[in-house]
Amino acid sequence: MINLADLEAAIRNAIPVSHLEIQDQSSGCGESYAIVLVSEAFEGKGTLARHRFVNDLLKDQIAQMHAFSQKTFTPKQYQDLVAK
């Protein structure tokens, strides 16, 4: 299991973050997380490439979880999404 604050710190230390949401889906047990991550680091990367990138960055953290899911956006994509 992994602490939400530690997960957040790991993400923010690794890439520029415009917006980040982390949800513990294991009712506080720190075993299963879903994140929404907005970063300019995703520019020019397809969805698979983004997911692999994040999986690699957070390899050690993910290894401490049972399940992990992510939604990724560039700042522009996120702006468009919020505007809808």
Next chain:
Amino acid sequence: MLSPNHHEVSSPSHFQQLLSADLDRVSVLNFWADWAEPCKQMNAVTLELAKKYPSILFLQIEAEAQSDISESFDIESVPSIILLQGHTLLQRISGADAPAITAAVAKFASVSSTNPQSKTDLPPATASNTAVSNPSEDLESRMTKLMNQSKVVLFMKGSPDAPRCGFSRRICGLLQDQKVKFTHFDILSDESLRQGLKKRNDWPTFPQLIINGEFVGGLDIVQEMVENGEFAEALAA
């Protein structure tokens, strides 16, 4: 009275011994339990069929007592019938379906009584708990062939009609919603392909969606691609 081709299996080694006595013949494995009423009917049917088809081996396997054997055939309920030829799975029948087993035995009996179409000196392929597989074919080329068998290929657990996991079920639903034509392969049926694909596509889980022979992603990724328009692009390519 029991006929010479009808046996009650007492152990896994007894089972192996009976099967390996003749690996060309068809055998009918009847998994039963004394607490399941429908088994009585199937037991009687297999007894009668044994008398009628002396060249076929009929094995009674008490499913719980022989749990190792039951597990290796993925037996989930009784009565269940498995038809084998040597180590090749011919057919699986679930439930007390007397007409189905009678028809199946008749069908395979006529096959085994003709001359074999080929003979080989090679030893039989090692027993696997899966449907027919071809272990001598190169794994890499098998994976390549499968990944290109249609424009969109889904490697999943189970099948679209009977998915064996929630993620596999959801990705099928998503593909159907998007009106995408696809073929599938059940990775639960072939352990070497299952592990090979994880390595090949550098992705640890199933389902895995392939478009135009290339790995695209699992459920989360495909969902995201639908939302951001990438999915339509990938299909248009």
